[in-house]
Amino acid sequence: MREKDRVALDSLRAVKSQILLLQTEARGAEVSAEQEIAILQRMIKQRKDSFEQFSAQGRQDLAEVEEAQMKVIEKFLPKQLSAEELETEIKNIISETGAESIKDLGKVMGAASKALAxxxxxxxxxxxxxxLLS
Structure with missing residues (x-):
């Protein structure tokens, strides 16, 4: 607020609002770290979608706002895996689950979603x- 950073302020207010909404739905129960991360990921996904739509429609003014908010929210997420790190992790999960073909995608996705949340x-x-399964 003191820095007059309107984008950061709006982004943080949106995050706080979503967390408070989740607490209200849970009747005041404590929100877990996993739930908070899920909220942040959902908010980033929404902003990516909006960014793409605004860009496709030629509305760069709105697209820039969405992109800036996305960058602010990403600061609060754990470090994201690079493509190489993700490939290594999924290869390990594939070997642990014994998956051999695309038919085993469900097993791999279940384990990977939990491990890489x-x-x-x-x-x-x-x-x-x-x-990797193809």
Whole structure:
């Protein structure tokens, strides 16, 4: 507020609002770290979608706001895995689950989603798992 950073202020207010909403739905129960990470990931995904739509429509003014908010929210997430790190992690999960083909994608995705929660988004995990199982 003191820095007059309107984008950061709006982003943080949105995050706080989502967390308070979750607490209200849970009747005041404590929100876990996993739930907070899920909220942040969902908010980033929403902003990415909005950014893409605004860019496609030629509304760069709105797209820039969404991109700036996305960067502010990403600061509060754990460090995201690089493509190489993600590939290594999924290879380990594939060997642990004994998956051999694309038919075993469900087993791999279940284990990977739990193991990599907050470190990578579901879309990246899914794409890498499909690539490695094909």
């Amino acid at each position: 907050g470190k990578s988004d579901g879309k990246s995990i899914s794409e890498m798992a499909k690539k």
